[in-house]
Amino acid sequence: MKCAAALLLLWSASALAQSVPTQAPVPLKPGSAFQPADMRKLQADELANPAMLWVSQGEQLWKTTRGESRKSCADCHGNAATSMKAVATRYPRFQPSVRRMLNLEGQINYCVTERQKSAALAYESDELLALTAFVSRQSLGLPMDVKIDDGARPVYEHGRRIYTTRMGQLNLACTHCHQANWGRQLLTDTISQGHGAGYPGYRFEWQKIGSLQRRLRACYFGVRAEMPGYGSEELLALEMYLAVREKGLAIEVPGVRK
DSSP, rough: HHHHHHHHHHHTTTTGGGGOOOSSSSOOOOOOGGGGGHHHHHOOOOOOTTHHHHHHHHHHHSSSSSSTTBBBBHHHHOOOHHTTTTTGOOSSSEEEETTEOHHHHHHHIIIIIIISSOOOOOTTOHHHHHHHHHHHHHHTTTOOOOOOOTTTTTHHHHHHHHSSSSSTTTTOOOHHHTTTSTEEEEETTEOOOOOOTOOOOEEEETTTOOOHHHHHHHHHTTTTOHHHHHHHHOHHHHHHHHHHHHOOBBOOOOOEEE
């Protein structure tokens, strides 16, 4: 209730009823830039960052055989430090082989089901989060570089429309907070630019690591809108739009947030 009231005050104080800003933030700032100094320090410390437990688990899963094929990720891709370097910078992307968009979780599950001949890993499961965090970690510090090719264009445009469309009982769009008011205070938090380059990341409110889609669903909840399901076209479109919006921003997985 307090968060909703604060959002309404922010909406009123900024006269947001008149316009929905659409331009990209300038300059681009990572999510960690809006965290307190102790959080930034915790994120940077590999031994203290709590999300590194999932990265370590992902490293073990990378070498573990699975499914009817009895193959591991390493059997096909070898050393992840080499084969997965910069991979996370290019997702979500349109995959011609399946004729649809896949985020990194979707690509991992494609390999699990098609190459390892195993059941897909559930969204927000420790296994999928661990593998996604481990693969993303191999791109630490590299700039996001998602392309809008012919297959991705409709998905990107869908995500852009969602990002700029008012929703929920509070009648707010994503851009009202993360474009028009980034850097301002909302209760005890500083509003970020809304980038996803730190996810999967650890949030203390969750007491565990979580995906970008979990964070997006929390925003839906915050404006009192119906939350789309994990893996839905709506959330994938938002991921695509955000990835393009943060082009050039360095990956900082796993992030640490309040």
